[in-house]
Amino acid sequence: MSAGELLVSLHDAGVTLGGQRILHGIDLVVRRGEIITVLGPNGSGKTTLMRVILGVIRPSAGRLERAAGLRMAYVPQRLSVDPLLPITAARFLDLPQRRGRGAVAAALDRAELGAAADRPLAALSGGQMQRLLLARALLGAPDLLILDEGTAGLDQPGIAAYYDRIAHVRAETGCAVLMVSHDLQIVMRASDRVICLNGHICCQGTPESVSLSPAYRALSGPAGSVLGLYRHHHDHVHADGIAEPAQGGLR
Ligand SMILES: Nc1ncnc2c1ncn2[C@@H]1O[C@H](COP(=O)(O)OP(=O)(O)OP(=O)(O)O)[C@@H](O)[C@H]1O
Numbered sequence: 001m002s003a004g005e006l007l008v009s010l011h012d013a014g015v016t017l018g019g020q021r022i023l024h025g026i027d028l029v030v031r032r033g034e035i036i037t038v039l040g041p042n043g044s045g046k047t048t049l050m051r052v053i054l055g056v057i058r059p060s061a062g063r064l065e066r067a068a069g070l071r072m073a074y075v076p077q078r079l080s081v082d083p084l085l086p087i088t089a090a091r092f093l094d095l096p097q098r099r100g101r102g103a104v105a106a107a108l109d110r111a112e113l114g115a116a117a118d119r120p121l122a123a124l125s126g127g128q129m130q131r132l133l134l135a136r137a138l139l140g141a142p143d144l145l146i147l148d149e150g151t152a153g154l155d156q157p158g159i160a161a162y163y164d165r166i167a168h169v170r171a172e173t174g175c176a177v178l179m180v181s182h183d184l185q186i187v188m189r190a191s192d193r194v195i196c197l198n199g200h201i202c203c204q205g206t207p208e209s210v211s212l213s214p215a216y217r218a219l220s221g222p223a224g225s226v227l228g229l230y231r232h233h234h235d236h237v238h239a240d241g242i243a244e245p246a247q248g249g250l251r
Pocket of ligand 1 (some may be wrong): 013
């Protein structure tokens with residue numbers, strides 16, 4: 001698959017679960033090599049959208065298209081195995097399917113975990129455990145990496161290191177990355193495009209343009225609470241406290 005190739009597209013997709021409309025009118029494309037973050041409050045349908053793309057939930061309306069032969073890998077929020085299990089990080093990656101030493105070592109290196117290969121799971125920090133899940137996902141050489149809020153419980157340096165690693169993985173492998181977050185401030189450093197979700201797509205664009213959009217501000221609470229911490233280029237006009245996108249990135 002070549003750079004920029006269309007991997008996934010959703011056309012006017014909707015999901016109804018248990019009689020409740022969870023998502024509607026979703027138009028979304030994911031191209032090879034881009035890092036997209038889906039942002040939204042609790043219950044806004046972020047996980048449901050990931051499940052639709054993964055093929056776990058069928059859209060009740062609209063259409064989902066995926067590139068032929070697309071390889072997807074999912075990184076869950078946390079590890080569901082007992083961390084006291086007496087196995088090393090490298091061994092964990094070799095289960096349940098034998099991958100071989102070379103492939104395991106390469107995945108650990110890519111997740112910046114090579115030095116911890118022989119450490120037992122119980123001895124790994126939260127950040128290392130998260131990168132172990134990333135390494136496991138990378139074993140399948142995915143075209144599209146889907147990450148569900150991977151930074152819960154990490155401190156700020158740990159979160160920054162995790163997103164830097166994701167950016168490196170994209171640069172090294174050329175995969176696309178689709179990730180879920182609550183917090184635009186956290187994903188600013190890594191995302192090419194942010195999609196603001198609340199049952200439907202409220203706005204999307206560069207992290208900067210989304211952070212300045214009225215739709216995002218309406219969802220994220222009083223202006224100024226976190227917005228002051230964003231990268232902020234003063235090449236746009238502020239009017240009545242509502243900023244215009246610097247480069248018309250919103251749709
Ligand atoms: N299988 C289901 N049946 C009925 N309702 C569901 C089902 N799965 C999810 N929902 C509802 O859909 C809505 C969206 O859930 P979803 O988990 O996609 O949101 P989210 O944005 O990922 O939330 P959070 O940030 O809290 O993880 C919620 O109101 C949830 O209760």
